[in-house]
Amino acid sequence: MTTFTTSASLTGSLNAEPVSDGADWDDLTTRYRPVIRDIAEGNLAREADRVFPYEQVRALIDAGFSRVRIPVKDGGDAATLNQTFALLAEVAEADPNVAHVFRNHLAFVEDRLNDPGSEATAVWLQRFRDGDFVGGGWTEASTASFAKVGTEIRTVDGVTTVTGDKFYATGSLYADWLDVIGRDEHGDLYTALVRRDQDGVVVPDDWPGFGQQTTASGSATYRDAVADEYGLFPARDRYVYQGIFYQTAILAVLVGITRAAFRDGVEKLRARQRNYPLGTAERPADDPILQEKVGQLSTQVYQAEAALDVQTRSLDHLAELLAAGGDVTAAGTATAEAFQQATVQTHQAQSIVVESALSVTSRIFDALGASATYRQSGLDRHWRNARTLSSHNPRAFKERILGDFFINGTAPQGDSPFGSDQGQGV
Known part of the structure; x- marks a missing residue:
C-alpha cells in the first residue's frame, strides 16, 4: 500500500498562498462584472423557455474571460486559479449554464499554459486571442473507463482523423473546437482537437437532464473528423492536476x-x-x-x-x-x-x-x-x-x-x- 504522511491539520496549510499575486482583482471585476450583470438579466426567462445562451457565452469570450488565465504578454489577464474560479462562481450566480460551458475551455487553456514553449501552444494562444472556444469530447456512455475508450484516432498520409461516439460533451454547441480523447493504432491514448463545423462532426441538442439544460452536455458523433495539425497530444502529457x-x-x-x-x-x-x-x-x-x-x-x-x-x-x-x-x-x-x-x-x-x-x-x-x-x-x-x-x-x-x-x-x-x-x- 502506498502511504503518505498526513498533516496534523485536516486541511494542511489553510493559508497556502500562490507564489505570484496574479491580476489586480479590481481590474478583473471592472472588466467582467458588467458582462455578468447582463447575463443575469435574462437567466430566469432562458431557464423557463430553455433558450441557449449563445450571445451570453460569446459576450464573455469577447470580454476576454476565455483568456483570463493567460499571461498579459500573450493577451490574457494573468489571473490566478483562485481569481479565475472566484469569477466563474460569479458567472454561475448569474447563469450556471453559461459558467459550466466554460469548464472544458478553461481546462484546455490550462493544459497549454503547462507547455509554454511549444509551437502548438503558440498557435493556440493566437487562436484564443482570436476568440476561438473549446468544448469537450472525452466521456463515452458505452465504455467503462478511459482505459477502454472506443474512439479511434488514426493518421494516414499525414492526416489524422477521429471516429467515435461521445456523451456529456459539455459546451460543444458553443465551441469552435472539440477536445476529443481516443486511442491510436498502437493503443495509446491521445487527445485530438477537431473543428466542430466540419462534416465529420455531429453535435445534436439531446441532453436529457432536468438540470443544466442548456449546457449542450449531450452526445457528439465523430466520423473521420479531421484533427488539427497542432491539436494532437499524448494524454499522458496532460497537466497533472x-x-x-x-x-x-x-x-x-x-x-x-x-x-x-x-x-x-x-x-x-x-x-x-x-x-x-x-x-x-x-x-x-x-x-x-x-x-x-x-x-x-x-x-x-x-x-x-x-x-x-x-x-x-x-x-x-x-x-x-x-x-x-x-x-x-x-x-x-x-x-x-x-x-x-x-x-x-x-x-x-x-x-x-x-x-x-x-x-x-x-x-x-x-x-x-x-x-x-x-x-x-x-x-x-x-x-x-x-x-x-x-x-x-x-x-x-x-x-x-x-x-x-x-x-x-x-x-x-x-x-x-x-x-x-x-x-x-x-
Whole structure:
C-alpha cells in the first residue's frame, strides 16, 4: 500500500498562498462584472423557455474571460486559479449554464499554459486571442473507463482523423473546437482537437437532464473528423492536476448556484406580506423563526465560499511549484506534498460545497410559502441545477478516500483519470 504522511491539520496549510499575486482583482471585476450583470438579466426567462445562451457565452469570450488565465504578454489577464474560479462562481450566480460551458475551455487553456514553449501552444494562444472556444469530447456512455475508450484516432498520409461516439460533451454547441480523447493504432491514448463545423462532426441538442439544460452536455458523433495539425497530444502529457481542475470548475458553479438560491429566497421572503397562523410575527420578515432559518442557510453559503477559496489557493500553490520545475513524482518534495494537499482539499471542498448547495437550494423553501413553488418564480431551477452538477463524480467516493487517507495514510486518489479500469470521472 502506498502511504503518505498526513498533516496534523485536516486541511494542511489553510493559508497556502500562490507564489505570484496574479491580476489586480479590481481590474478583473471592472472588466467582467458588467458582462455578468447582463447575463443575469435574462437567466430566469432562458431557464423557463430553455433558450441557449449563445450571445451570453460569446459576450464573455469577447470580454476576454476565455483568456483570463493567460499571461498579459500573450493577451490574457494573468489571473490566478483562485481569481479565475472566484469569477466563474460569479458567472454561475448569474447563469450556471453559461459558467459550466466554460469548464472544458478553461481546462484546455490550462493544459497549454503547462507547455509554454511549444509551437502548438503558440498557435493556440493566437487562436484564443482570436476568440476561438473549446468544448469537450472525452466521456463515452458505452465504455467503462478511459482505459477502454472506443474512439479511434488514426493518421494516414499525414492526416489524422477521429471516429467515435461521445456523451456529456459539455459546451460543444458553443465551441469552435472539440477536445476529443481516443486511442491510436498502437493503443495509446491521445487527445485530438477537431473543428466542430466540419462534416465529420455531429453535435445534436439531446441532453436529457432536468438540470443544466442548456449546457449542450449531450452526445457528439465523430466520423473521420479531421484533427488539427497542432491539436494532437499524448494524454499522458496532460497537466497533472487536470482532474482536480475539472472538479474545481464544478465546485465554482455550485457555489454560484448556492448564492443565487439564497439571494432569490431572501428576496421572496422580504416581499411576503402574510404569515402562517402559527407564525410569531405578522410580517414574515419579522418572524424570528424564519430569520433563524435564513441565518442558518447563510452559514452554508459562507462554508461553500470559504471551501472554494481555500481549495483554489492550494491549487495555485501547486501550479506555481510545477511552473518552477517541481516534480510531483519525487516523494517528500514540496511539490509532491502540494499535490497531495490540493487533492485532499479538493475532495474536502467537494463534500462541503455539495452539501451546502443541496441544502440551501432545498431548505430555502422552508422560509417561504406555497407560492414559492410557482413555476414563474423559477426557484426550483437552483435545486435542479445543483442536483445535476452534484451528481458528477459522487462525493461518497471522495469521502471514503478522505477517510482512508486520514486513518491509514493511503495516498488520496484523484490525480489522473487514465489509470483506472472503471469509471470516467475524476
